[in-house]
Protein backbone atom coordinates (compact mmCIF):
# COMPACT_ATOMS: atom_id res chain seq x y z
CA UNK A 143 0.00 0.00 0.00
CA UNK A 144 1.22 3.51 -0.71
CA UNK A 145 1.23 6.29 1.89
CA UNK A 146 -1.66 7.97 0.01
CA UNK A 147 -3.72 4.77 0.12
CA UNK A 148 -3.13 4.39 3.87
CA UNK A 149 -4.05 8.02 4.52
CA UNK A 150 -7.13 7.66 2.30
CA UNK A 151 -8.40 4.88 4.60
CA UNK A 152 -7.89 7.17 7.63
CA UNK A 153 -9.55 10.08 5.81
CA UNK A 154 -12.62 8.12 4.63
CA UNK A 155 -13.03 6.88 8.23
CA UNK A 156 -13.10 10.45 9.59
CA UNK A 157 -9.95 9.61 11.57
CA UNK A 158 -7.83 12.67 10.73
CA UNK A 159 -8.87 15.23 13.34
CA UNK A 160 -7.85 18.89 13.50
CA UNK A 161 -7.75 21.00 16.66
CA UNK A 162 -5.43 21.14 19.69
CA UNK A 163 -4.44 17.72 21.02
CA UNK A 164 -2.37 16.57 23.98
CA UNK A 165 -0.42 13.54 22.80
CA UNK A 166 0.62 10.52 24.87
CA UNK A 167 4.14 12.00 25.16
CA UNK A 168 2.73 15.31 26.50
CA UNK A 169 3.57 17.12 23.26
CA UNK A 170 0.84 19.19 21.61
CA UNK A 171 -0.31 18.86 18.00
CA UNK A 172 -2.86 20.42 15.63
CA UNK A 173 -3.56 16.97 14.11
CA UNK A 174 -4.67 13.72 15.76
CA UNK A 175 -5.03 10.38 14.01
CA UNK A 176 -8.01 8.80 15.77
CA UNK A 177 -7.24 5.22 14.79
CA UNK A 178 -10.32 3.90 16.64
CA UNK A 179 -12.42 5.35 13.83
CA UNK A 180 -10.55 3.12 11.37
CA UNK A 181 -10.59 0.07 13.63
CA UNK A 182 -14.39 0.22 13.92
CA UNK A 183 -14.43 -1.09 10.34
CA UNK A 184 -13.05 -4.66 10.33
CA UNK A 185 -12.56 -4.76 6.56
CA UNK A 186 -10.50 -1.52 6.58
CA UNK A 187 -8.44 -2.77 9.51
CA UNK A 188 -7.85 -6.02 7.64
CA UNK A 189 -6.57 -4.22 4.53
CA UNK A 190 -4.09 -2.13 6.56
CA UNK A 191 -2.84 -4.96 8.78
CA UNK A 192 -2.49 -7.43 5.90
CA UNK A 193 -0.24 -4.88 4.20
CA UNK A 194 1.71 -4.34 7.45
CA UNK A 195 2.16 -8.11 7.82
CA UNK A 196 3.57 -8.22 4.28
CA UNK A 197 6.05 -5.46 5.19
CA UNK A 198 7.10 -7.37 8.30
CA UNK A 199 7.59 -10.56 6.28
CA UNK A 200 9.63 -8.68 3.68
CA UNK A 201 11.94 -7.33 6.41
CA UNK A 202 13.29 -10.86 7.02
CA UNK A 203 13.53 -10.51 10.79
CA UNK A 204 13.82 -14.28 11.26
CA UNK A 205 11.26 -16.39 13.11
CA UNK A 206 8.57 -14.50 15.05
CA UNK A 207 6.83 -16.23 17.97
CA UNK A 208 4.47 -13.48 19.14
CA UNK A 209 3.18 -10.03 18.47
CA UNK A 210 2.86 -7.84 21.56
CA UNK A 211 1.09 -4.47 21.49
CA UNK A 212 0.63 -1.65 23.99
CA UNK A 213 -3.00 -1.18 25.07
CA UNK A 214 -5.31 0.29 24.12
CA UNK A 215 -4.56 1.47 20.63
CA UNK A 216 -2.24 -1.36 19.69
CA UNK A 217 -4.56 -4.23 20.58
CA UNK A 218 -6.72 -4.35 17.45
CA UNK A 219 -3.91 -3.83 14.87
CA UNK A 220 -1.68 -6.22 16.82
CA UNK A 221 -4.35 -8.94 16.72
CA UNK A 222 -5.16 -8.41 13.05
CA UNK A 223 -1.50 -8.30 11.99
CA UNK A 224 -0.87 -11.48 14.00
CA UNK A 225 -3.72 -13.17 12.12
CA UNK A 226 -1.96 -12.47 8.82
CA UNK A 227 1.42 -13.61 10.15
CA UNK A 228 -0.05 -16.76 11.71
CA UNK A 229 1.26 -16.03 15.23
CA UNK A 230 -0.48 -15.35 18.59
CA UNK A 231 -1.12 -11.76 19.74
CA UNK A 232 -0.76 -10.42 23.29
CA UNK A 233 -0.84 -6.98 24.84
CA UNK A 234 0.81 -5.03 27.63
CA UNK A 235 -1.34 -2.67 29.70
CA UNK A 236 -0.72 -0.09 32.38
CA UNK A 237 -0.54 -1.12 36.02
CA UNK A 238 0.62 1.61 38.39
CA UNK A 239 1.68 3.59 35.31
CA UNK A 240 3.97 0.84 33.93
CA UNK A 241 3.21 -1.28 30.85
CA UNK A 242 2.97 -4.93 31.96
CA UNK A 243 2.07 -8.24 30.34
CA UNK A 244 -0.60 -9.03 32.94
CA UNK A 245 -2.63 -11.76 31.25
CA UNK A 246 -0.22 -13.93 29.28
CA UNK A 247 2.76 -16.26 29.61
CA UNK A 248 5.88 -15.40 27.62
CA UNK A 249 8.78 -17.86 27.53
CA UNK A 250 12.31 -16.54 28.00
CA UNK A 251 13.99 -16.25 24.60
CA UNK A 252 10.66 -15.84 22.75
CA UNK A 253 11.07 -13.74 19.59
CA UNK A 254 8.62 -10.85 19.60
CA UNK A 255 7.64 -8.01 17.33
CA UNK A 256 5.92 -5.01 18.91
CA UNK A 257 2.99 -3.72 16.85
CA UNK A 258 1.65 -0.22 17.46
CA UNK A 259 -1.13 1.75 15.86
CA UNK A 260 0.55 5.16 15.65
CA UNK A 261 4.13 6.08 16.57
CA UNK A 262 4.81 9.71 17.49
CA UNK A 263 7.95 9.88 19.66
CA UNK A 264 8.38 6.11 20.07
CA UNK A 265 7.98 6.39 23.85
CA UNK A 266 5.18 3.78 24.14
CA UNK A 267 7.00 1.37 21.81
CA UNK A 268 10.20 1.80 23.83
CA UNK A 269 8.38 1.15 27.09
CA UNK A 270 6.92 -2.03 25.57
CA UNK A 271 10.32 -3.18 24.28
CA UNK A 272 11.88 -2.60 27.71
CA UNK A 273 9.08 -4.45 29.54
CA UNK A 274 9.47 -7.45 27.21
CA UNK A 275 13.27 -7.48 27.46
CA UNK A 276 12.98 -7.43 31.25
CA UNK A 277 10.97 -10.66 30.91
CA UNK A 278 13.72 -12.27 28.81
CA UNK A 279 12.10 -11.85 25.39
CA UNK A 280 14.07 -11.07 22.24
CA UNK A 281 12.43 -8.08 20.56
CA UNK A 282 13.26 -8.35 16.87
CA UNK A 283 11.54 -5.13 15.78
CA UNK A 284 8.68 -2.69 16.07
CA UNK A 285 5.98 -2.04 13.48
CA UNK A 286 3.16 0.48 13.17
CA UNK A 287 0.49 1.63 10.77
CA UNK A 288 1.55 5.30 10.76
CA UNK A 289 4.83 6.84 11.91
CA UNK A 290 4.10 10.51 12.64
CA UNK A 291 7.81 11.18 13.15
CA UNK A 292 8.70 10.06 9.62
CA UNK A 293 11.68 8.02 10.77
CA UNK A 294 12.86 10.17 13.71
CA UNK A 295 11.25 8.21 16.56
CA UNK A 296 13.55 5.98 18.61
CA UNK A 297 11.76 2.72 19.44
CA UNK A 298 14.91 1.00 20.69
CA UNK A 299 14.82 -1.44 17.73
CA UNK A 300 14.22 -0.88 13.99
CA UNK A 301 10.72 0.41 13.15
CA UNK A 302 8.70 -0.83 10.16
CA UNK A 303 5.96 1.66 9.28
CA UNK A 304 3.18 1.04 6.78
CA UNK A 305 3.18 4.81 6.15
CA UNK A 306 5.19 7.80 7.32
CA UNK A 307 3.18 10.99 7.82
CA UNK A 308 5.08 13.91 9.32
CA UNK A 309 2.84 15.88 11.66
CA UNK A 310 4.06 18.83 13.77
CA UNK A 311 4.21 18.48 17.57
CA UNK A 312 5.28 21.13 20.09
CA UNK A 313 6.24 21.27 23.77
CA UNK A 314 3.37 22.72 25.84
CA UNK A 315 5.41 25.86 26.60
CA UNK A 316 6.28 26.55 22.95
CA UNK A 317 2.91 26.55 21.19
CA UNK A 318 2.29 28.58 18.04
CA UNK A 319 -0.37 31.24 18.84
CA UNK A 320 -3.05 29.66 16.60
CA UNK A 321 -2.71 26.39 18.55
CA UNK A 322 -2.61 28.10 21.97
CA UNK A 323 -5.91 29.80 21.09
CA UNK A 324 -7.75 26.46 20.91
CA UNK A 325 -8.89 24.39 23.95
CA UNK A 326 -6.70 21.29 24.36
CA UNK A 327 -8.15 17.77 24.44
CA UNK A 328 -6.39 14.46 25.23
CA UNK A 329 -7.91 11.56 23.30
CA UNK A 330 -5.51 8.75 24.39
CA UNK A 331 -5.63 6.52 27.48
CA UNK A 332 -2.22 7.21 29.09
CA UNK A 333 -2.76 8.82 32.48
CA UNK A 334 -6.45 7.92 32.72
CA UNK A 335 -7.44 6.44 36.08
Ligand SMILES: O=P(O)(O)OC[C@H]1O[C@H](OP(=O)(O)OP(=O)(O)O)[C@H](O)[C@@H]1O
Pocket residue numbers: 165166167212213214215216258259260261262263264265266267295329330331332
Ligand atom coordinates in the same frame (compact mmCIF):
# COMPACT_ATOMS: atom_id res chain seq x y z
O1 LIG B 1 5.11 7.25 20.13
P1 LIG B 1 4.41 7.87 21.32
O2 LIG B 1 4.88 9.25 21.61
O3 LIG B 1 4.44 6.97 22.53
O4 LIG B 1 2.89 8.07 20.90
C1 LIG B 1 2.14 7.04 20.31
C2 LIG B 1 1.27 6.33 21.32
O5 LIG B 1 0.19 7.19 21.70
C3 LIG B 1 -1.04 6.49 21.58
O6 LIG B 1 -1.33 5.79 22.78
P2 LIG B 1 -1.95 6.49 24.07
O7 LIG B 1 -0.99 6.36 25.19
O8 LIG B 1 -2.40 7.87 23.74
O9 LIG B 1 -3.22 5.64 24.41
P3 LIG B 1 -4.14 4.68 23.49
O10 LIG B 1 -3.26 3.56 23.06
O11 LIG B 1 -5.20 4.25 24.44
O12 LIG B 1 -4.69 5.50 22.36
C4 LIG B 1 -0.80 5.52 20.47
O13 LIG B 1 -1.69 4.43 20.58
C5 LIG B 1 0.62 5.08 20.73
O14 LIG B 1 0.66 4.05 21.69
Ligand SMILES: O=C(O)c1cc(=O)[nH]c(=O)[nH]1
Pocket residue numbers: 164165166167173174175176177215260261262263290330
Ligand atom coordinates in the same frame (compact mmCIF):
# COMPACT_ATOMS: atom_id res chain seq x y z
O1 LIG C 1 1.07 10.77 19.97
C1 LIG C 1 -0.05 10.33 20.27
O2 LIG C 1 -0.43 10.15 21.42
C2 LIG C 1 -1.01 10.00 19.16
C3 LIG C 1 -1.03 10.70 18.01
C4 LIG C 1 -2.00 10.35 17.05
O3 LIG C 1 -2.09 10.95 15.97
N1 LIG C 1 -2.87 9.37 17.29
C5 LIG C 1 -2.83 8.71 18.44
O4 LIG C 1 -3.65 7.82 18.63
N2 LIG C 1 -1.90 9.02 19.37
Ligand SMILES: [Mg+2]
Pocket residue numbers: 212213214215216266
Ligand atom coordinates in the same frame (compact mmCIF):
# COMPACT_ATOMS: atom_id res chain seq x y z
MG1 LIG D 1 -1.24 3.57 22.48
